[in-house]
Amino acid sequence: MFKMRMLRICRKSIKDAFKSIFRNFSLSMASISCTAVTLILVAVAILVTYNVRSITNDIEEVLTIVALVDQNATEEEVEALKTQINDLENVDAEKTTYDTTTDIKESLSKDDDIKEILEILDDFKLESAFVVHVKDVRDITDTAMEIEGFDKVSRVKYGESLVNKLVSMFDIIKNACIVAVIALILVTAFLIANTIKITIFSRRQEINIMRLVGTSNTVIKFPFLIEGFVLGIIGAIIPILLTIYGYAFFYDFVGGKLFTDLVVLVKPEEIIYITSLVLVIVGGVVGMFGSVNAVRRYLKI
Amino acid sequence: MEFIELKNVFKVYKNGVSALADVNLSISKGEFVFIIGQSGSGKSTLTKLLYREEKPNRGSVFVGNINVSKLKNGNVYKLRRKIGVVFQDFKLLPKLNVYENIAYPLESYGMKDSEIREKVLKALERVGLKEKIRSYPNQLSGGEQQRVCIARAIVNEPKLIICDEPTGDLDPKISKEIMDVLDKINREMDSTIIMATHDREIVNRMKKRVVCLHEGVIVSDKKKGSYVQNENA
Incomplete structure (x- = not known):
């Protein structure tokens, strides 16, 4: 009612x-x-x-820091470096990878043209590298600098300042x-x-x-x-x-x-x-x- | 306790005008009472106290068992649903036709359409205006508009009907018709009717109880059958 x-x-x-x-x-x-x-x-x-x-x-997805590793670094040193990098606050550890020279060569070889070039330049020097993904792209510069300061890191490359x-x-x-x-x-x-x-x-x-x-x-x-x-x-x-x-x-x-x-x-x-x-x-x-x-x-x- | 009781009621408006002073009044169920007096004597104020348009400064006002003077604002509508009010200026909604104007209160109470229809037709029959059911207020004469106003007041069959100068704007012939309608309602519905007026002719003819106000004070209260020779009597 x-x-x-x-x-x-x-x-x-x-x-x-x-x-x-x-x-x-x-x-x-x-x-x-x-x-x-x-x-x-x-x-x-x-x-x-x-x-x-x-x-x-x-x-943010595509922007990564590439940390090139010293060629004469031992396996233990690379492992230690990996822990150091993953421990950084801004580093997305799950997405971060370590590519050895063989990995890089294999991945490059997928492209036929590059494969040819690689075959010609047999002694072409490749460096192993950490491909580091960051959580916040705004702090990428700071993170890159920190990584550059680590032992056994020869060079660091990351997205241009324009990005x-x-x-x-x-x-x-x-x-x-x-x-x-x-x-x-x-x-x-x-x-x-x-x-x-x-x-x-x-x-x-x-x-x-x-x-x-x-x-x-x-x-x-x-x-x-x-x-x-x-x-x-x-x-x-x-x-x-x-x-x-x-x-x-x-x-x-x-x-x-x-x-x-x-x-x-x-x-x-x-x-x-x-x-x-x-x-x-x-x-x-x-x-x-x-x-x-x-x-x-x-x-x- | 009587149906309506005013005890030691004082009303002073904010501008300092004293409208009622120590008014005591009892009205029984089914009575027809005229409140008479000159303009400014407090007639309208007295009626307004009954439907809580105004609040007394002192004293108490009882309608039925409701202490109107202590009623909270949010509950005033409950009182008004039990009271029918007839105004001098009719207060009809110009954009609604006769039927809609009378049905309006019932619709806002949430009543069923069939029930509303039945009640509205009954009310219209009582005031003798069935043939104008689809007309709009501006197509009606003053007398007809007042009948619509009365029909709206009685549609919910209230036990109390308050009329504030209902014939004030009408000529004597039409006034008589309106009074006949109100008298009929008083007899048939056994509703108490309180009517503020300064129309001496009507008061004399109807021979009902007459309460006379002068400057906010009740100066005479004559029982059924008496009439007024002088407004100040």
Whole structure:
């Protein structure tokens, strides 16, 4: 009985919320468009952040320190060096390998052209080396220097500083995007709160009558919360369509890579649906948050 | 205890205006009571205390067994569901038609559609406005709008109906019709009706209990059948 009553009240609230959206159509449109614009920017920020993270990961994957080992090092010394390297905090021990000259020769021989060259240059000197993977590419220079300082390490080679700069630039972009997203979400919440505020003011007479005929506060407030939620969700529709079709179009347009082969974009299907879900949630939650705020502040009953 | 009890009620508004001073009043179930007095005598304030639109500064107000003066804001709606209020300015929602205006309170209580329909039609029949069921307030005359307001007040069959100058904006002929409707409701539904008015003609004709207020004080309380010759009497 109670459940049925609540259900009917919910149904009425939802109906009232939609009625109000259509009744104050221009105002609703204004806040929907503002939400849409904000959410588009949110979508862009999410896509950029996601891509930057993926690109950074890719770079981290390929960026290694190659520590060339002294040719006259004994097996024990190589073993000791291996422990030393693996004990470093920034070294990913599982991925780090030790390639002997034979290993390197074998791996190079897989390529027919190089195999020929190797056969011609029979006395071509190859050095055994540790291929060290790091956990955080930002500290690669420090780690490389430490390894260089170890006994029996003849030389150390690692990714050029350009790559390093690229990574730190990506970091800045990612952080800027996160800040922008938070700021935009706040702006959206403010806009929706404003719409609800105006709706409350334009319906003051109605609210007053509702109170006089014995409508409970919850029933009066509920439609406003739903209205904010619905405005947020509707505002998310265009940004979602833009995310799904726009990103796919952009991806195809640039062929999945940006400038060089090193910068590979995230495939649309891996990212667009999750981004859309985030937009719906952000739209709905922010809309609701905005209206809760407005109701609390302007609907004193 | 009587159905309605006001004990040593004082009301002073924030701007310093004293509206009621030491008012004591008891009203039994099923009574029809006029509250009369000049403008500013405290009639409206007294009725507003009953449906908790205003709170007394001192004293207590009981409606049924509810201590209205101590009712928390969040629970006021429970009281108002048991009371029907008829206003001078009707307070109808302009975007809703007659049926929707009357059904509105019941819908917000979460009542079943079939039950609402039955109650609304019954209320409309009582006020004699069935043929205007789909009209909007702006398509109705003043008298018709007031009937809709009365129908909304009685739709949940309350035991108390409060009317604040319901005929204030209506001409004498229409006022008489409205009073006939209220009288019928009082008899048929056995509802207590408290009506604030300064329409002497109506009061004299109806011959009901008359409580006269002057500057916030009850100056006379005449039982059934009495009438007023002078507002200050």
